[in-house]
Amino acid sequence: MENKKAYDYLIVGAGLFGATFAHEATRAGKRCLVVDKRPHRGGNVYCEDADGIHVHKYGAHIFHTDNTEVWQYVNRLVTFNRYTNSPVARYRDRLYNLPFNMNTFYQLWGVTTPAEARAKIEEQRAKYAHITRPANLEEQALTLCGPDIYERLIKGYTEKQWGRPATELPAFIIRRLPFRFTFDNNYFNDAYQGIPIGGYNVLVDALLEGSDVRLGTDYFKEKATLDEAAATVLFTGCIDEFFDYRFGHLDYRSLRFEERRLETDNFQGNAVVNYTERAVPYTRVIEHKHFEFGKQPHTVVTYEYPDDFAPGKEPYYPVNDERNNALYTRYKALADETAHVLFGGRLAQYTYADMDDTIAAALSLWKSL
Ligand code: FAD
Ligand code: UDP
Numbered sequence: 001m002e003n004k005k006a007y008d009y010l011i012v013g014a015g016l017f018g019a020t021f022a023h024e025a026t027r028a029g030k031r032c033l034v035v036d037k038r039p040h041r042g043g044n045v046y047c048e049d050a051d052g053i054h055v056h057k058y059g060a061h062i063f064h065t066d067n068t069e070v071w072q073y074v075n076r077l078v079t080f081n082r083y084t085n086s087p088v089a090r091y092r093d094r095l096y097n098l099p100f101n102m103n104t105f106y107q108l109w110g111v112t113t114p115a116e117a118r119a120k121i122e123e124q125r126a127k128y129a130h131i132t133r134p135a136n137l138e139e140q141a142l143t144l145c146g147p148d149i150y151e152r153l154i155k156g157y158t159e160k161q162w163g164r165p166a167t168e169l170p171a172f173i174i175r176r177l178p179f180r181f182t183f184d185n186n187y188f189n190d191a192y193q194g195i196p197i198g199g200y201n202v203l204v205d206a207l208l209e210g211s212d213v214r215l216g217t218d219y220f221k222e223k224a225t226l227d228e229a230a231a232t233v234l235f236t237g238c239i240d241e242f243f244d245y246r247f248g249h250l251d252y253r254s255l256r257f258e259e260r261r262l263e264t265d266n267f268q269g270n271a272v273v274n275y276t277e278r279a280v281p282y283t284r285v286i287e288h289k290h291f292e293f294g295k296q297p298h299t300v301v302t303y304e305y306p307d308d309f310a311p312g313k314e315p316y317y318p319v320n321d322e323r324n325n326a327l328y329t330r331y332k333a334l335a336d337e338t339a340h341v342l343f344g345g346r347l348a349q350y351t352y353a354d355m356d357d358t359i360a361a362a363l364s365l366w367k368s369l
Helices: 016-027 068-075 102-109 114-126 137-145 147-162 171-176 200-208 223-229 322-336 355-368
Strands: 007-012 032-035 047-050 053-056 063-065 088-091 094-097 192-194 212-214 230-235 252-262 272-275 284-287 299-308 341-343
Touching: 007 016, 007 223, 016 032, 016 200, 016 355, 032 223, 053 200, 053 299, 063 068, 063 355, 068 355, 088 147, 094 102, 102 114, 102 147, 114 137, 114 147, 137 147, 137 171, 147 171, 147 299, 223 230
Parallel strands: 007 032, 007 230, 032 212, 088 272, 230 341
Antiparallel strands: 047 053, 063 192, 088 094, 252 299, 272 284, 284 299
8 A cells, every 4th residue: 555645745945936826735634744945934035134124135136017817826925016127227437227228228319209219220230230140249239229328338348247248148048128219217027027015935924824834945965755755756956966967067157246235325327237347246236125125224235246156056047058068968868757746936947037937838738837
């Protein structure tokens, strides 16, 4: 007779993927044990309370989506505020609005109408018209925006972020940045956007309601006992680690955060300021209170420094170049044949996924069962 397991699912990782899956499974009457090696829930969306300011401990997180189903799903659990991300870029002693829009073009060239802006950009791009198939990020950026925008707003930021010359980076990274001819500083084109009132922990707690959660628990250190506890495992950690790096290590890009509490009510006037110059070692400064229109007398800012990944550091971004994608494909094939284990989330799927994509993927995995 088969042993009765204490749980239907052991979920490794209390991030958004694991928590969304746990929510669906629990609603369907399944018993879930969620473990995370970190001392808190939420994975990278975790916020720490600094006297009323929710500090995004693993980098700024802005919820934005075009997916109505996901938007309705999260709105059943939390209320979102009206925050719209409008980062400001600082290059030397000048400020520019992002994403590239009429405000930016005015700041760069003094042009005041869309027709003038288009003409100026055409003039900037003309020199690079011979590049029909951009081979790298630099060529992609120059053919899209021309040298002024590239030199001031893209090159330094991108090279810091990825730790490599732009000529050695894949072109697709830069296709993410919208480009528009209206005076609109909204960084995203999505229909819905905001920050959960009370911070992301409220959302994560709602998702994990009804699940047993064990923190400070590294799956690999207690694998045999944990596996024994559940019929099926959902693994949301690094896929190369799961298979003990049998084909080699996947590359990641890491970050280092320097947090400061300042006894001033307003340090930079915006939640996000990007530093696009190579000589400044950090890429952005986040002033957390502005995500929630905070009125506290103090403030908390975080300087974000890109960092090489090494064991013991956080794997923030997958490096989806050819070598790594090929390596991931081999791990994925192993994952597909591993019985009783499901794989999901940005680390197990080695993908750059926003929060809405992560939630959608977890819902879709649940439905597929
Ligand atoms: P994670 O949040 O990484 O959760 C995985 C969890 O698994 C972690 O808590 C980890 O500790 C745990 N784990 C791993 N291995 C083990 C183990 N062996 N044992 C136990 N536990 C383990 N998305 C947006 O939509 N908007 C944004 O503005 C945005 N900004 C971002 C900024 C940064 C710097 C980063 C890195 C990401 C950003 N994202 C943003 C993406 C967002 O963070 C992800 O979509 C989401 O957090 C992914 O959730 P996840 O559960 O897949 O992964
Ligand atoms: N980027 C840039 N200048 C900026 C902001 C972004 O050149 O001021 C480029 C950079 O290459 C970055 C990419 O655009 O990696 C994507 O930026 P986004 O803000 O979407 O990335 P994330 O928040 O995920 O780091």
